[in-house]
Amino acid sequence: MQNFMEPKRVALIGISRKSGAGSFNLMENMLTFGFGGEIFPVNPNAGEILGQRAYSNVKEIKKEIDLAVISSPRETTLSILKDCVAANIKAAIVVNQGFNDADRRGQEMQQQMTDMARRDGIRILGPNTLGVINSFNNFTTSFMPVSKERAPVGLICQSGIHLVGPQRFSGKIGKGIDLGNACDIGFYDALAHFGQDPEIKIIAIHMEGMNQGKDFLSLAARVVKDKPIVVHKSGRSKTGARAAMSHTGSIAGNYRLLKAGLRQAGVTFLDDGGHMPYAVKTLLNLPLMPDSRIGVITYSGGAGIMVSDGLEKHGLHLAAFSAETIDRVAALSPQWMPLTNPLDIWPAVMLHGARKAYSVALKAVLNDPNVDGVICIAIAPLPEFSFLDVSETLNTVMEEFPARKPVIAWTYGPNIAEVEKRYESRKRIMAYPTLDLATWALSLLIDRYKAIHPDRQP
Amino acid sequence: MQNFMEPKRVALIGISRKSGAGSFNLMENMLTFGFGGEIFPVNPNAGEILGQRAYSNVKEIKKEIDLAVISSPRETTLSILKDCVAANIKAAIVVNQGFNDADRRGQEMQQQMTDMARRDGIRILGPNTLGVINSFNNFTTSFMPVSKERAPVGLICQSGIHLVGPQRFSGKIGKGIDLGNACDIGFYDALAHFGQDPEIKIIAIHMEGMNQGKDFLSLAARVVKDKPIVVHKSGRSKTGARAAMSHTGSIAGNYRLLKAGLRQAGVTFLDDGGHMPYAVKTLLNLPLMPDSRIGVITYSGGAGIMVSDGLEKHGLHLAAFSAETIDRVAALSPQWMPLTNPLDIWPAVMLHGARKAYSVALKAVLNDPNVDGVICIAIAPLPEFSFLDVSETLNTVMEEFPARKPVIAWTYGPNIAEVEKRYESRKRIMAYPTLDLATWALSLLIDRYKAIHPDRQP
The missing domain is CATH 3.40.50.720 (NAD(P)-binding Rossmann-like Domain)
Incomplete structure (x- = not known):
């Protein structure tokens, strides 16, 4: 390649x-x-x-x-x-x-x-391809406009749409290979290339058809030990398979067999292609999780309920906070406030301000041995209410901790796009548009942990 | 009220x-x-x-x-x-x-x-409530900052988060009632109020608990004939129900029974609360659909495959285009180009430009008696490639047609936020972030059609 x-x-x-x-x-x-x-x-x-x-x-x-x-x-x-x-x-x-x-x-x-x-x-x-894009050496063969972004993400696809609009498909990409109809070079070659490319840390694959199943699976099983591989396969439905046939002449193959094979190989397989950008940024930036005990810190009891639904759906659990964690937050809260997980710090925010309350709570939860990962729920306010925005506070807390527990932010309010960028600015905290996606993202970190440490007990 | x-x-x-x-x-x-x-x-x-x-x-x-x-x-x-x-x-x-x-x-x-x-x-x-917001007469009791937006959307919720950050929960809201712990005023009273409020065209409800089941259901069945009602219920899971108990003291109730009852009443019931903003804008702006035959127009064969998967998942079908529709697009395409549904107009775009190709295709598909609804897939380019942006073109075509068939846009590329706004500017076309959501949104329009016309054959 x-x-x-x-x-x-x-x-x-x-x-x-x-x-x-x-x-x-x-x-x-x-x-x-x-x-x-x-x-x-x-x-x-x-x-x-x-x-x-x-x-x-x-x-x-x-x-x-x-x-x-x-x-x-x-x-x-x-x-x-x-x-x-x-x-x-x-x-x-x-x-x-x-x-x-x-x-x-x-x-x-x-x-x-x-x-x-x-x-x-x-x-x-x-x-039937736009060819390649390699932002690291300023090279592309695309006749459509494409963006240059030196992200350590290698993309393999069969449609130029993924190179032109990676925002929807894989998030940022640094290198991309559009196989098109794949008359010769196929998924195997492209995966082998990115597998050994030191500039690429994660590989995103959008498949329409796949006819090198066995070799590809054993290659994927090797590569995935080193780099996460995320796959979405379109043409899953009957009508989709017909459309794939007419787009690149691909035989769509047996979806369920492919999915089972790839999961077995340790690949992160997505049923919804729209989730790819979130899967990529999660696996690229957040530490893996050996177990499923999640600590939730929230400004809002309502959001605490929603997140509980998401956790259960995606096989995660509310951590049982240690007495020390509860004590630290109780010291800031009114006496009548029941403190549990999700940890509703709103009364503490009212008494001590958002930054103080959130900083104390996040430190306590990160130090809690019963917690594997953290979800932080907070408002995304307009600049005139920036005293409620804790993105900078949480990023500062993160600097005191090694990257051992994933921390996810979920925000609501009138300034989401701006505040999410602030949360993600140091790549220690990732933000997601829905609590369903936020909890799902955490589940990917457990799946990958298990895939590369099959023998380790949590 | x-x-x-x-x-x-x-x-x-x-x-x-x-x-x-x-x-x-x-x-x-x-x-x-x-x-x-x-x-x-x-x-x-x-x-x-x-x-x-x-x-x-x-x-x-x-x-x-x-x-x-x-x-x-x-x-x-x-x-x-x-x-x-x-x-x-x-x-x-x-x-x-x-x-x-x-x-x-x-x-x-x-x-x-x-x-x-x-x-x-x-x-x-x-x-335990922020109280109310009524943008139409500039009134709010919220101590948190809230936005004023004279949208015909009435929101009923139990957590201030929905008033403070409606973007994540219901999209724009014009009026809102936060029931909090609901010691007296409950869902019934709030629904009865919005049901008869002429400034409100659609009602969005986020429930934690519900203890007026029977009366509420019969009221909903009456209101829904006139105005769409969209409901999300959190506290679905066991842990979520416990969290609801501690947030507003709500008894979460039997999720499946409530869901079945509300659906029976014609309410749009959502399992994922994150979908609410999309449900609201769909039911508020797009015409209902008596049947499920969808025409897809696309710049990209790859996207055509993805959309087929979405259609099948949500109970929709690819329309069999009339010969006239195919002929009109064939006249702009190379002879070897197989034309079917999804209608890949990229070769026509290369020969005749995006605006000409898309305009011809959309008119043909809207005129096609075999089509109930339309999905348009196109790029969201940066301003220097604006000749590929067909948002204005499609909105102009829409002006020639009565609002009888819903038209949905799905875009990809580096300028999504800006271009989506342009698509939605005249409220004739709605845009969605994923093809899964775009196809799901169309399915809501069929469900509501059936709910309010139970006797009519498609």
Whole structure:
């Protein structure tokens, strides 16, 4: 995959002379993204593209090309690939659609691509792909605008949507590989690459189809010891499977078997793809949890009830706080206030202020040997009521503690987006939009703990 | 409830002299919120509060008071209520905690409040409540900061969290009633009020406990013919029920029985409280759907697969598009492009631009007699790629059509918050963060159609 992710010399075959808004010019996008290597545009009808000499055929370039990116009508693709082989190019991305995703003629042509990859020493990514993005060396082959973010997250997908809009799918991504129709390079290759990539700490995978089941599973079982792998598989339903067939020509496969196999391998498998960004940020940033005893600190008794429902749904338990924990908070509360878990500190906030009350409570709960993880519930106020915002207070408390117990924040109020950013600013506390997701996220930390420490007792 | 929601003269008993940041001064909050009536502060130790003469006892006021708001230590609350009765006050809000939410002594005092309400002709809201908010006449009794928003949404809850942070719980609210421990005024009274309030078009209810089951159900069955009612009940789990007991002293009741009864009555019942904002905006803004045949238009085949999974999960179906619909989009697409539902218009976008392609596709799908509702999937680009943003295009198309088929947008990309606002700006299209929620939202529109037209065939 090195040729795909970190090429020095790239040939762009079938690149258009048009540039600017609406032209989807891949070369322009590559330059904007900051690629520092050499680009060789190939277009027999253009003398020059974006100020660079255009070659009429890739064979004319006469330099060692690491990667060819082909975007040209499907009828010309095979002969261009042959030219690439003749020019001794070892890696090609076929961007255009119209193969297994289209008609019988397209399927025949894709089969010929597969044969060529097996026979002629060229590896092919695609067809029907935006290719790759590597923010760490400013490289992308996407003709759609993509963001650059040096996050240690490697994404493997089959649809450009994941590279263009990772916010919805995986959160931040640092590197991405869009397999498209996967005529040659598949999930196995991409996972093997990210598995050994030191810049990648977690791997997010959106599958439509999977036909390398057995090898992939044993690879995943090895990689997952080192790096979390999170998988969502779409095309789960009958109609979804038909849609997958027509999108990338994927055979959707047996969902339940795949899910069972991946879970067995220690992979975090998601039924709802919309949960991927939360799974990724949880497993990337929070410490794992050996057991399920959760301490809840809350401004609101109402929220304490909701969180209890979430905990039970996701197999977690309310910790039985030690007497010391209760005593510390009781010292700040009215005598009549029943203190238990969830720990309702609102009366203490009224008497001593939010920062004092929350700081005392969080320290006590983090020190409590009966607690494995913590949920903090607090308001996200507008700036004029910032004395109720404890994001900075809690982050300061966290600095006194090693990263051994995960701490999650759930906020409500008129300023959620801003305050959540503050909670997450030091990557010690993660925030979630619903208590269902907050409690679910904690359950992922137990699952992964068990997957990589199968013999350890909690 | 009129005295609570639209009082002219309000006595604030036990109000503090302190004001400004961190003082939680209810009178200051009430003034900031814009209350135009008369306020009578009562505090025996203060001559003047916020520039107004303070009375030492409510009986001294000698004017007809519509509502008393009591925030004073629990030991004083009953005698203050007696003074209110003596002063011929018919409505009181007890803000403070320490009753059924606390110890045995608190329970005894709450029982005495209930007795007083039944016997002495005073209605009591609370204790343990922020009281009410009525944005339509700039009135609130909340000591916490709350937002003013003249949305036709009436909220009934038992925890101030819902008034302070409606964004997480119900979305925008125009009026709210926090029942707190509900010693007297309960869900029945609040629902009856919003049921006949012409400024309220939809009612959102967050329950912790419910002990007026039968009367409430028959009232709900009547109200729901006119206005959607959405209910979430927390304290579902065993631990949640225990937490509810300690928060408002509620008996959580049998969750499954309540759910079945409410559904039978035509209420939209949510298992996940985090879904409430989406349920409310869906039922408030989108037309109902008699049947489940959904047309999907997408920039991305990958998203088409995901949406198919969501449709199947929520009991919806991919519509079989008419030949005319397919023909109209085929005229813009390459010949090899297989067109079906989901309708992948990306090749048409590449050839004719996003606005042309999406406009043709949406018109065709809205005109298609085989379609009951529509999901539009498109990118949320940064401003420099705004030619890919079709929010304005789709809203313009909607103006040519009567509000008969719901249209939902799902976007991905780097500018989601901004672009979603544009989609929703004319309240004809609603946007959702995940495809699971988008498809679920459509299913609510069928459920409500069936609930209010039990005899009509689709």
